[in-house]
Amino acid sequence: MIGLYIHVPYCSVRCSYCDFYLVTARGRELGVYVDALCGEIASVRPPLLGRAADTVHFGGGTPSLLAAGGVSRVLAAIRGSFALLPDAEIALEVNPEDVDEARIEGWKSRGINRLSIGVQCLDDGLLRLMRRPHDARRAVGAVLLARQSPIRSVGVDLILGLPGQDPAGALEGVERVIDLGVDHVSLYLLEVHERTLLGREIALGRRAAMDDDALAALYEAAADRLAACGFEHYEISNFARPGHRSRHNLKYWTDEDYLGFGPSAHSYVLGRRWSNAARLDAYIAARGAAIDRAEEDPSRARRAAEALIAGLRLSEGVDLAALRGRYGVHFAWPRGGTIEELMGAGLLERGGERLRLTRRGRLVSNAVLEQLLPDPRPLS
Numbered sequence: 001m002i003g004l005y006i007h008v009p010y011c012s013v014r015c016s017y018c019d020f021y022l023v024t025a026r027g028r029e030l031g032v033y034v035d036a037l038c039g040e041i042a043s044v045r046p047p048l049l050g051r052a053a054d055t056v057h058f059g060g061g062t063p064s065l066l067a068a069g070g071v072s073r074v075l076a077a078i079r080g081s082f083a084l085l086p087d088a089e090i091a092l093e094v095n096p097e098d099v100d101e102a103r104i105e106g107w108k109s110r111g112i113n114r115l116s117i118g119v120q121c122l123d124d125g126l127l128r129l130m131r132r133p134h135d136a137r138r139a140v141g142a143v144l145l146a147r148q149s150p151i152r153s154v155g156v157d158l159i160l161g162l163p164g165q166d167p168a169g170a171l172e173g174v175e176r177v178i179d180l181g182v183d184h185v186s187l188y189l190l191e192v193h194e195r196t197l198l199g200r201e202i203a204l205g206r207r208a209a210m211d212d213d214a215l216a217a218l219y220e221a222a223a224d225r226l227a228a229c230g231f232e233h234y235e236i237s238n239f240a241r242p243g244h245r246s247r248h249n250l251k252y253w254t255d256e257d258y259l260g261f262g263p264s265a266h267s268y269v270l271g272r273r274w275s276n277a278a279r280l281d282a283y284i285a286a287r288g289a290a291i292d293r294a295e296e297d298p299s300r301a302r303r304a305a306e307a308l309i310a311g312l313r314l315s316e317g318v319d320l321a322a323l324r325g326r327y328g329v330h331f332a333w334p335r336g337g338t339i340e341e342l343m344g345a346g347l348l349e350r351g352g353e354r355l356r357l358t359r360r361g362r363l364v365s366n367a368v369l370e371q372l373l374p375d376p377r378p379l380s
């Protein structure tokens with residue numbers, strides 16, 4: 001079973017913290033872009049042609065800039081090249097300012113059954129700091145409209161650790177989205193990138209990112225609140241009511257195949273990885289065909305090591321027996337007793353064949369997982 005990712009690299013404005021590859025939307029270009037996406041999807045050849053797909057994820061960028069007609073054309077192209085299962089998860093990332101009743105109805109009628117709404121926070125001052133085009137009232141309205149619609153799963157993204165963010169206010173935001181009845185919450189910690197507007201302001205001392213200890217305490221308090229309200233903390237940043245985990249994103253953490261379409265989209269299929277060139281103009285000019293790709297053919301040992309690291313992001317951890325079954329002798333315990341050291345430090349724990357991050361390990365997950373990265377020398 002394969003998962004399909006459709007990248008929409010357009011946004012109406014660039015948020016002050018965002019360093020993604022994207023362009024600000026250029027009117028009618030979106031229609032031409034959909035033509036190119038359909039061209040790339042139609043160019044799929046065996047052995048991928050006709051493969052069964054159980055997830056489609058429209059991500060970006062801001063895929064909600066696509067009208068229902070655009071979504072519909074992409075899904076028709078997908079059905080032409082893949083066997084899309086009738087109960088497939090078909091998800092769309094949306095920004096609150098793009099949500100209204102007619103649009104939700106349009107997306108739903110074309111097959112979208114999951115919405116992920118980029119709320120980020122419910123504080124107007126912070127939303128302005130982030131240069132988000134919506135305010136808190138608009139975000140709440142968007143969640144309510146989605147919740148009242150027949151869309152099966154409704155989720156929100158929230159960011160913690162913004163400069164000047166009041167922890168009590170951030171927790172109130174978490175409470176508010178829980179009260180609105182969402183099924184899924186992604187709780188991201190602000191990442192500061194030097195080349196963004198916010199990154200430059202922080203580097204110049206005009207703003208200060210939240211202190212690490214305060215941020216860890218806030219994240220823990222938010223996670224506890226979500227757990228108390230019935231959300232399963234199933235991945236470092238993701239919480240779901242039972243039955244509402246992201247099936248698509250789970251593929252990234254469980255070593256399953258996925259295929260990405262659009263400039264800068266990544267794919268991992270049949271043991272090979274590639275990423276499309278991040279060149280939107282060339283992609284549109286070629287109508288999605290013959291796009292430049294950076295290809296990689298990682299060794300089985302490297303894939304096994306990467307699968308271990310990705311699986312550790314899940315709360316249930318990684319199944320070592322399954323990894324051994326899949327990769328055989330190529331699955332090697334990471335070098336030099338690193339795992340034993342991390343277990344000794346209380347950052348990893350093992351129960352039978354399951355290895356996972358401890359609660360403390362989750363708070364410093366980047367640093368822990370970095371230590372498990374394969375040696376840069378080629379693995380056999």
Ligand code: SF4
Nearest residue numbers: 011014015018060061
């Ligand atoms: S909407 Fe998302 S992708 Fe677009 S600029 Fe903002 S953070 Fe980046």
